[in-house]
Amino acid sequence: MNTVMLQHNKVTLALHNVRPGTGRPLLFLHGLGESAAMMSALAVDWGGPVWALDFTGHGDSSVPAGGGYSSEILMADADIALRHIGEATVVGRGLGAYIAFLIAGARPTLVRGAVLIDGPGLAGGAIHATSNSEITSGGDRTGTTPDPWALIELSRDARPPTYTTTFARLAVSGSGIADPIAVTCKVAPPWVEAIRAEPGVMIDITLQDALDIYAAI
């Protein structure tokens, strides 16, 4: 597996070429606490090259001191990867599903279909204000991947339905694809439940069936 190191501000991201191919690339985005290496074992039938990104603080990417994670920063990680590989279909697992969904709305002409699958970090945090406990130390594992601050902050980042449905609409209006989002998840936290009701979001579909549809675009 060849690896390209990309710079995202002060963080170095590891983007792995899982296997070569001809045609549009497929980009894997892993779940919370996982890595590109773990995601790369996912069996899919895809003719183009397959890439897998390690998010900030995960896998072979660097660990920022003192945390400060957000899903939007990880969306920017994915955007850095897309600039390197060009137009791609994206498969996201767990937290990566949420990021795949966000980047599909944010870069609708670059993302040629986003497939969301179950995995760690799918739910995120509450959808309203909470009294989260405050922690001032990442503990003994500070500085290693997966970064404890990533695990803490990204497991409780807010994903209100009114926010996520906006990204679904941006994906539909900007991509020119009839159904740019495919939800294969069995688990439906509030943000998934909300987007499942949106036009342009395929449901009751398998990962491979969704990839076949997007491969034909």
Next chain:
Amino acid sequence: MTLETRSYPGAERPARSYRHNADGVDIAVYEWGTESNPPLFLVHGGSDFAGTFDVFAPLIAAAGYRVVAWDHRGHGDSEHAPLYGWDADIRDALSVMSATTNKAAPVIAHSKGGALMMQLADSCPYRISAIVNIDGMPSKRRMPDVPDHDQSRLLADSIGSWLDFRHEAAASERKPGTLVDLAQRRGKMNPRLSIEWLEYLVTIGAQQDADGWRWKLDPTMRFGGFGPWRPEWASLRMAALTMPFLGLLGTFDEPMGWGARPRDVLPWIPSSGRLEVLEGIGHFIHIEEPERVSKLILEFLS
């Protein structure tokens, strides 16, 4: 190169300054007043720094407090961190506060600092004995005259622009200028503050390089104008506070203000608190009228 300096009537640099390691992020901390006095925390707003309290803090310290303030990560003399976030700012604050005292202490916080401290007060009520929020209370007003489809387009532009900036962030740097240039630039965001004060701020919040002065604020910090946060969440937190609460609002809108009006805020003032509206003042209430505001706050704290 001769270092340019400025003074300002009533401004005093802190009696003590030191560095604090907030789980890997180097934070600059400042204190005014006698070290053995009871601590009180001052929290600055977004794009500001602790030196903006140089007139206000000594007035509070003179009443018998050990006044502690810090530059938030990426601001002033604190480290430019790889990542920035709301929870990270709160965590840094708690880290500085815990290093100062393990007891509840009063907090005076401005603008974004006020919203941060309301969240900390909600999650850690044992840390804050009283809270003064200076124009950092939420407003739910949006762009009422902009149709939904235009708001979506604005959001798409905003997200795209923010993502584009992330590609270039590593190479970004602040534009240099003369001391007066920087003061005049800041004046656009702080139109009610005197040029003499703004020039004084440049000598603290900016650094003099060979090619001119630059603000120390991390140039990679750029707010996206989008995100999941909803103003009403801060309202809910404010209403839930149980410690004594004083909210201060001016009546002039400013570029860096939150646009909150008394009618937006009053329904959410906690039962333990009150709102004071100061006529004829803008967003930087404690800088425009430090004596009046410090007197009001000290009466509240007493």
